[in-house]
Amino acid sequence: MVDTVEQVERRPWVLRRWPAVAGVAMAAFAAWGMESGADVxxxxxxxxxLYLGAAALQRRTAAWPMFAVSFVAVGLGSNVEGFxxxxxxxxxxxxxxxxGVIRGALRPPWGLPLQAAALIVLAAAALIAVDANQTVAGVLVAAGLLIHAGWDTYHHRTHRVVAQSMSEFCAVLDTLLALAVLVVTFG
Incomplete structure (x- = not known):
């Protein structure tokens, strides 16, 4: 059963905007103890x-399981030497x-092809940041996060690639974490 607009609007703000609330919490969690942009x-x-995974699997809701995979990977990377x-x-x-290619996910072009290109660019920035000095790392990471926040906003408005809950969550997380990186870098 699908809720009507009136039913949704009567819910408390926190329940309507749970992805944004979760994004705030995750940004605080990720920023806790951060010493450099390279840390995140x-x-x-x-x-x-997350976007590439959803595009490759051709399921917008697949972004949430991809988030779980990335959460574990980032957690291991933070706690296991050499990972x-x-x-x-x-x-x-x-x-x-x-x-995804085998399953025919090369269409539409804003799906897997564009998401793969975005992943290459953002991963390159992340890899460079890890070996850069603190200022360069902070600028690269903050820029990558802010660019991706714009990406999230675009996908949220167009209802493409990932579930809207993921794009909302990610936009808030990316924006707040970028600001935290800039504070640590220049503060």
Missing amino acids: APIVTASAF NATWVMLAFAAVLAVY
């Missing part, structure tokens, strides 16, 4: 990884992309 660089990769979350997500993304 894999999140830049994760932001694009590079960005490379792990890129390897998994390559498998997903091949699977």
Whole structure:
């Protein structure tokens, strides 16, 4: 049963905007104890990884399981010496992309092809940030996150690639985390 607009509007704000609330909480969690933008660089990769996964699987709701995969990868990367979350997500993304191509996900062009290009660009920024000085790392990570926040907003408005709940969550997370990175970098 689908709720009417009136039923949805009567819900408390927190229940209507749960993705935004979750984005605020995740940004606070990710920023806690951050010493440099490089500390959260894999999140830049994760932001694009979610979109590629959903595009490759041709299911907008697949972005949430992709988030779970990226959350585990980023967590391991933060806590296990020698574990590079960005490379792990890129390897998994390559498998997903091949699977998507086999299943015919090359159409529409704003799907898998565009999401793969975005992942390559954002992952490159994340990989460069990890080895850069603190200022360059902060600028690269913040820029990547802010660019992806715009990406999220566009996809939220067009209802493309990922579920709207994911694009809303991700836009809030990316924006707040980018601001936190800039504060740590220049504050």
